[in-house]
Amino acid sequence: MVTLNDYKSDVPVAWCPGCGNFGILQAVKKALVELAMKPQDVLFVSGIGQGPKLPHYTRGNVFNGLHGRTLPAATGAKLANHALTVIGIDGDGGAYGEGVQHLLAAARRNVDLTYLAHNNQVYGLTKGQASPTSELGFISKTTPLGSGQPLNPLLLALASDVSFLARGFAGEIDHLAGLIEAGIKHKGFALIDILQPCVSFNHTNTFAWYKQRVYKVGADYNPADKAAALVKAQEWGDKIPIGIIYQQSRPVYEDTLPQLKAGPLVKQPITPLKLEKLMEEFG
Numbered sequence: 001m002v003t004l005n006d007y008k009s010d011v012p013v014a015w016c017p018g019c020g021n022f023g024i025l026q027a028v029k030k031a032l033v034e035l036a037m038k039p040q041d042v043l044f045v046s047g048i049g050q051g052p053k054l055p056h057y058t059r060g061n062v063f064n065g066l067h068g069r070t071l072p073a074a075t076g077a078k079l080a081n082h083a084l085t086v087i088g089i090d091g092d093g094g095a096y097g098e099g100v101q102h103l104l105a106a107a108r109r110n111v112d113l114t115y116l117a118h119n120n121q122v123y124g125l126t127k128g129q130a131s132p133t134s135e136l137g138f139i140s141k142t143t144p145l146g147s148g149q150p151l152n153p154l155l156l157a158l159a160s161d162v163s164f165l166a167r168g169f170a171g172e173i174d175h176l177a178g179l180i181e182a183g184i185k186h187k188g189f190a191l192i193d194i195l196q197p198c199v200s201f202n203h204t205n206t207f208a209w210y211k212q213r214v215y216k217v218g219a220d221y222n223p224a225d226k227a228a229a230l231v232k233a234q235e236w237g238d239k240i241p242i243g244i245i246y247q248q249s250r251p252v253y254e255d256t257l258p259q260l261k262a263g264p265l266v267k268q269p270i271t272p273l274k275l276e277k278l279m280e281e282f283g
Contacts, residue, residue: 002036004029007058015050018197020170020207024118025054026138027168028087030177035184042085045074047099049091049125050198051118068098071115074144078113082254085169086113093123096153103153106189107160109253114183114190120198121205131224152232157191158226164190164245165229169214171207172198172242182244189250195240210240217243218271221242224248227239234275 007029015021032042042060046052048067055062061084065073074088095103095117103228105114119230122140123129130140131149137146157165168176176194183190195214221243222228229246254260262268 018199023170027176031180046089047094051091068094073100081266088115092131092133104160107162110188111253118196121165122198122202139228166244167193169195213240
């Protein structure tokens with residue numbers, strides 16, 4: 001039986017007291033325990049940032065790479081061993097700024113992995129610059145006159161024909177854990193945008209600010225309706241929806257690759273003679 005203790009890490013947590021990342025960390029662990037998933041069967045892939053430190057604070061396989069390059073590494077790992085559960089983790093800078101083209105490619109290809117975007121609307125690790133999702137007019141060290149129009153990651157993902165799209169809130173841990181669980185169970189690329197207050201560098205979008213605005217999509221909402229999802233994705237301001245915004249079933253990238261039909265690459269036999277012949281062709 002898998003318990004929360006199986007995911008306990010001895011690494012000291014460097015997040016600020018009250019950081020929204022704590023709620024996300026707890027939700028990730030709850031989801032994995034609920035799925036009875038053993039740490040050795042999970043790979044966390046992250047880049048650089050406060051959110052991408054999450055894998056350090058739990059147990060499991062970890063690859064920590066370059067800022068904004070989480071998804072290429074996660075995709076490569078999934079193709080090498082598509083039996084592995086792969087969870088990518090980024091902040092809004094890595095996901096929607098430096099790595100945005102990788103997000104579009106992963107959504108379009110429908111790689112079977114779960115991607116958690118810690119969206120605090122600011123660059124926290126580098127101490128408070130405006131990010132792609134900062135509110136219009138957000139004052140920061142790099143935008144003293146106010147930031148420009150923010151990017152809408154939900155609309156962007158829908159335009160890329162994403163197969164699973166959800167939005168959670170770090171202040172609703174049980175609800176967020178359910179979304180992460182659903183994302184992992186989904187066959188295909190799952191983007192979960194997570195509203196995560198930064199207590200040090202974003203004094204606009206606070207826990208109180210979100211608690212006044214977030215609401216859960218109702219049982220009457222149909223996530224298979226893309227037109228409805230496009231409308232829901234544009235709700236922001238006085239009311240912000242959380243829950244599964246869109247879900248569809250379509251072919252998964254790994255299933256289209258003939259070289260994976262015989263099983264995960266890491267378990268397939270290596271034939272040195274074939275490799276030598278291949279090397280000769282490039283010699």
